Amino acid sequence: MNASELRSTVLEILQSIAPELDEALLRDNRPLRLQVDLDSMDWLNFLIGLSQRLKVVIAESDYGQLVTLNDLLAYLQARLPKGHAGA
Numbered sequence: 001m002n003a004s005e006l007r008s009t010v011l012e013i014l015q016s017i018a019p020e021l022d023e024a025l026l027r028d029n030r031p032l033r034l035q036v037d038l039d040s041m042d043w044l045n046f047l048i049g050l051s052q053r054l055k056v057v058i059a060e061s062d063y064g065q066l067v068t069l070n071d072l073l074a075y076l077q078a079r080l081p082k083g084h085a086g087a
Contacts, residue, residue: 006054006077010069013049017042028069055081 001009015021018036026035033043047066051058056079058066066072 001080003073003077006073006080007069009053010050010072010076013053014046016049017046026069028073031067032069032072033067050076 011021011023011026014032014036015023018038021036026032032038038046047058047063050056050072054076056076058075062075066075
């Protein structure tokens, strides 16, 4: 999965949690939870959705480093299973 496909998948999952999301207003280097106004339960559901969809283990101890969209994309890209098609 390339970077563009990963970003699209992440935003698709985010939109399932926050349907009012306006992707055009997102800034990749600003805190994502604040931009989308996600509470802790929504954030957890988002991370679980990413983990399930992408087959990536997101350790609870890593949650604190997943602040911006850039942080999240880099973290996921480094952990994607080889040859993952995003199904």
